[in-house]
Amino acid sequence: MAALALLGVAAALGPGLAAPRYRPDWASLDARPLPAWYDRAKVGVFVHWGVFSVPAWGSEWFWWHWQGQHDAAYESFVRRRFPPGTTYAEFAPHFTAYDFQPRQWAQLFQRAGARYVVLTTKHHEGFTNWGSPVSWNWNSVDTGPHRDLVGELGEALRESNLRYGLYHSLMEWFNPLYLADKQNDFKTQSFVLKKTMPELYDLVLKYKPDLIWSDGDWEAPDSYWNSTSFLAWLYNDSPVKDTVVVNDRWGRGCSCRHGGFYNCADKFRPGTLPEHKWEMCSSLDSLSWGYRSNMSLPEVMDETSMIEELVQTVSLGGNYLLNVGPTKEGVIVPIFQERLLALGRWLGTNGEAIYESRPWRVQMENTTDTVWYTSKGPVVFAIFLLW
Numbered sequence: 001m002a003a004l005a006l007l008g009v010a011a012a013l014g015p016g017l018a019a020p021r022y023r024p025d026w027a028s029l030d031a032r033p034l035p036a037w038y039d040r041a042k043v044g045v046f047v048h049w050g051v052f053s054v055p056a057w058g059s060e061w062f063w064w065h066w067q068g069q070h071d072a073a074y075e076s077f078v079r080r081r082f083p084p085g086t087t088y089a090e091f092a093p094h095f096t097a098y099d100f101q102p103r104q105w106a107q108l109f110q111r112a113g114a115r116y117v118v119l120t121t122k123h124h125e126g127f128t129n130w131g132s133p134v135s136w137n138w139n140s141v142d143t144g145p146h147r148d149l150v151g152e153l154g155e156a157l158r159e160s161n162l163r164y165g166l167y168h169s170l171m172e173w174f175n176p177l178y179l180a181d182k183q184n185d186f187k188t189q190s191f192v193l194k195k196t197m198p199e200l201y202d203l204v205l206k207y208k209p210d211l212i213w214s215d216g217d218w219e220a221p222d223s224y225w226n227s228t229s230f231l232a233w234l235y236n237d238s239p240v241k242d243t244v245v246v247n248d249r250w251g252r253g254c255s256c257r258h259g260g261f262y263n264c265a266d267k268f269r270p271g272t273l274p275e276h277k278w279e280m281c282s283s284l285d286s287l288s289w290g291y292r293s294n295m296s297l298p299e300v301m302d303e304t305s306m307i308e309e310l311v312q313t314v315s316l317g318g319n320y321l322l323n324v325g326p327t328k329e330g331v332i333v334p335i336f337q338e339r340l341l342a343l344g345r346w347l348g349t350n351g352e353a354i355y356e357s358r359p360w361r362v363q364m365e366n367t368t369d370t371v372w373y374t375s376k377g378p379v380v381f382a383i384f385l386l387w
Contacts (some may be wrong), residue, residue: 019242024232026258032235034260036247036275038211039114040356041163043312043347044280045321047105048120048167048280048289050214052145053328054091055081060290060325063088063125064173092127092138097145099174100330102156108332110160112340113347115355117157118165118213119202121150126172130206134198154207155187165211165245166203169381170196172216186224197226201233206232208240214249214259222251224259231259246372247279261319273316273359280313281325284339291325291333300335304385305343310343310354311383315372353381 022028052060059076061064066074067088078086109117122128122135130150131141140222152165170179177191203209212234214227222228227250235241248259256264262278264270269280275334283289301309306322313320322343324336332340347354357374365371370386 013080022232022235023154024228026228029228029231029235030258032260035243035245037163037243038116038261038319042319042354042357043112043114043310043343044048044116044118044163044165044319045109045112045114046118046167046283046321048123048283048291048325049087049090049129049149049321049330050120050123051091051095051125051292052290053326056328057291058290058292059288060123062224068173071304080194084173088125089138092143094139095127095144097140097147097149097328097330100145100147100149100326102151102152103159105153105332106156106160106162107338108340110162112344113351114162114322116152116165116211118167118211119150120167122169122172122199123167123228124169124171124216126169126175128199128365130203133202134195150203150207153273154209154357164207165213166207166209167213167215168200168203168306169216170214170249171219181224182219186220189224189226191253192224192226197230200230202325202341204238204244210240210243213226213244213247217249217251217254220252223255225251227251227254233381257271265273269312270318273363274318277317277319279319279321280309281321281323283325285323285325289323291327293327297335298378301339303339303346306343307346308385309371311385312369313366314354314357315359315363315374315383335366350383352376353383357381 020245022032043320048060052062055062058074062074064076065071066151121130128139128140130139130148132139137143140147150166172229175191175195177194181191186332217225231246234244246260248255248257248262250259256262262276263281264278267280267282285292285295286301288298310320324332326332353374357376360375360380361371364373370384372383374381
């Protein structure tokens with residue numbers, strides 16, 4: 001009788017009080033149910049945008065290839081295009097975002113059929129697309145656009161009822177604090193305590209994201225990054241504790257093992273139905289995630305390939321996150337717009353077989369990879385990639 005009385009009191013107080021407290025360890029964190037909105041959404045747009053959009057050549061790893069690896073092709077490019085002695089920091093004022101129209105972006109992504117959008121808040125170069133309090137003069141408010149790009153896009157996306165995800169790199173290639181910790185075999189945590197974690201907490205408290213897409217984790221263990229402590233706070237006490245979704249890049253060896261949904265690797269394609277919710281991130285530019293001014297048409301994914309990736313991903317239980325790289329002025333170039341709108345037209349006709357669907361007991365025909373299946377309750381959809 002006493003036990004029943006206690007249960008009755010708990011029920012009367014409401015379900016909120018019965019929510020579990022997650023411990024800062026993977027056994028507890030991995031037991032958290034994934035918020036349902038993410039699996040239902042199926043389709044997202046990824047946006048890689050930063051100072052790397054200024055040289056707009058090679059890839060978003062421009063700084064590393066140029067001054068980390070001293071790649072001859074990158075060194076030659078800088079000598080040809082820029083004055084002697086040019087530093088990477090001098091590119092930042094040219095990252096102007098003059099033509100950035102966040103509402104136009106949001107409308108484009110909505111017409112593309114996306115249900116969520118993930119923006120780069122900070123790549124491995126360390127430049128932040130908001131006024132980070134711990135990135136003095138290396139952020140989009142102090143220099144370059146002099147705008148809060150993260151905030152402006154978030155406001156526009158929410159006006160269009162799109163979920164908002166924030167990509168954030170844990171590491172920074174050339175940050176002296178990070179290099180010192182690395183030199184100490186990651187036994188010190190100056191960079192994490194003074195840079196990484198303050199920024200993550202600031203992003204969550206300021207923008208209340210629906211998704212955190214972590215990256216830059218591979219050189220150090222999760223114990224260095226304080227990942228489990230952050231995630232425990234995120235799930236227990238943050239303003240988005242009940243709705244936020246995270247990926248699996250929280251420390252060396254975490255990918256495909258720990259976190260919310262699994263990325264496993266860029267452009268990951270499982271051969272069979274995974275047991276855990278996953279996401280395939282792919283890029284319209286086959287050679288880069290950031291914008292390249294020398295991109296050619298054969299290097300851009302065609303409509304058929306894009307739809308094939310989407311269908312195969314969803315049939316195998318995944319979400320499809322398709323990337324575009326805007327120019328330094330904030331333009332999504334016409335060829336990317338055309339591809340996104342083509343995706344939206346296809347989803348306008350066939351979205352019933354994609355959104356909120358589940359994998360069927362068979363994912364594709366045994367004799368061909370041109371017929372794939374999804375399901376909703378008793379209804380089964382056969383998607384013919386070749387008719």
